[in-house]
Amino acid sequence: MTSQTLTPTPERAAPRFTLSRELRLAVALTVLTLAGLLLGAAGQYLLASPPLMWAGYTLAFLAGGIPAGRAALHSLFVERKLDVDLLMVLAALGAASIGQAADGAILLFLFSLSNTLQDWAMGRTSSAVQALMNLNPEGATVLRGGQEKWCELGDIRIGDVLVVRPGERVAADARVIRGQTSVDESPITGESVPVDKVPGAELASGTVNLNGSVQAEVLRPAGESTLARLVTLMEQAQTQKSRTESLTERWESPYAMTVLLAVPAVYALLRFGFGLNVDDAWYRAMTFMVVASPCAVVISTPAVMLSAMAAAARGGVLFKSSAAVEALAGVRTVAFDKTGTLTQARMTLGDVIADDGHAALALAAGLEAHSEHPIAQAIVTAARERG
Known part of the structure; x- marks a missing residue:
């Protein structure tokens, strides 16, 4: 016969969050993109050093552009759809082609940072799910x-x-x-x-x-079990999307295709309709593509939703989906049916009604000194506070 006794845990341990290999790589690439952007800006504006400028911007384009480019090509050739990854990479390259490499590097850094924050939020949500699963003994x-x-x-x-x-x-x-x-x-x-x-x-x-x-x-x-159902709800919450997320994803591909088709049309209109020379027409067409890139809008929504759900889970509040988080923004009145959850979550002694309250409290505290019951702990704590 064997048995196992677990150590009592009066307080819940906070979920431990560890960086996955993919997230560590994303963080490293984001840092390299920022480092390249800063080096390029220093070479361009502070030191007037073209070699340093191009070395920095090249680092930023490689660190920030290669992951996005791979994702864009996967979507294009495997999933058969255009997305903002491709639009962002082309916008960055277009900015570089008109002598605005700094703008392209900034685009790549912001896009890389947004993806990293989204991965970070998803990792924290997964940690919250894992913390729930750890409540079950072996x-x-x-x-x-x-x-x-x-x-x-x-x-x-x-x-x-x-x-x-x-x-x-x-x-x-x-x-x-x-x-x-x-x-x-x-x-x-x-x-x-x-x-x-x-x-x-x-x-x-x-x-x-x-x-x-x-x-x-x-x-x-x-x-x-109850715990298994809670874990299932948390896992489903990571896949269900809010109305805003669904809307942005639905229009992501059509919007990217519209912008990419509009760029050559803008160039042709400026070149042949308004008689601009090649350089000016190209400059304005590339400027149009950079301005039309909605990368931040498309990526910010899931990152915000996942961050909110992860923060709530760490505080003991479980959202079934990001749609519920979005709906919460319109809530104006909340009704609570458990007053204990709105207080300090521990019992305290209110008053002692006896001929000799001091002696009665001392006697009660002596009887309850070795008990772990919350009422007993409240009596002992009050006795200590009152000497």
């Missing part, structure tokens, strides 16, 4: 054949009897059949005060048993 102690046996999470079946000791997390949704305890449900429901559990009460997976040992019958397998 297994649990199960009572089978009159003996306790350690079972992996996937081996726990409906009808199994879990033995949940103080400090352990509940491995699956279950109903208490023997024993009494208090359970910290804050990781799942946000309830700040531990909830007392008696025979017949249900336990949610991922919650923490505080002070009593109980036996509970499994109601649902781990894959269908």
Whole structure:
């Protein structure tokens, strides 16, 4: 017979965020693009050094343009669609062709930074999902054949009897059949005060048993538990798009195609309709393409939505989708049904009504000194504060 006891966790640990290999590469390329932009600007405006200027701008174009160019070619030849990646790269090259390499480098840097921030936000959202998944223990102690046996999470079946000791997390949704305890449900429901559990009460997976040992019958397998449904909702939230995101993505390809078709039309009109020379017509056509690039608008929306969802998840608020985040902007009234979540999330002693309040409080504190119940802790804390 083997068992495992988990250390009690009175406070939720913040999700640990680690940089993935792809994100580290994106950050490095963004830094190189910025470094190239600064070197080029220094060579052009401060030191009047053409070699330094072109070296810097070349670095910026390579670091910022190659990833975007690869993405643009993949969309063009694999997905058969034009997108703003291609429009942005061509706009940067067009700016360089008319002697405005600095403007092209700025475009590339902003585009690279936007992509990196979006990847960063997605990484933090994934970390929030992982933090939810980590609430499940690797297994649990199960009572089978009159003996306790350690079972992996996937081996726990409906009808199994879990033995949940103080400090352990509940491995699956279950109903208490023997024993009494208090359970910290804050990781799942946000309830700040531990909830007392008696025979017949249900336990949610991922919650923490505080002070009593109980036996509970499994109601649902781990894959269908409360915690599993929360994780599924978070994963779905990363794929569902708001109305703004859907609108920008829907018009991204037609807009890019319209701009790319309009550029030669603008050049031809200026060259042959208004009689401008080749250089002036080309300059104005390239200026038109740079100004028409909507890169920031297209990329900013998903980055903002994902950042908001990740920040909310770290604070214990789960949004089902970015559409819900967008809808929240129009909310003017919010009704709360749990006053405890709007306070300091801990009990305090209000008053002592007794002939000798000081002696009564001292006696009560002595009795409750070794208890972990929130009411007991409130009494002990008040006694210490009042000497």
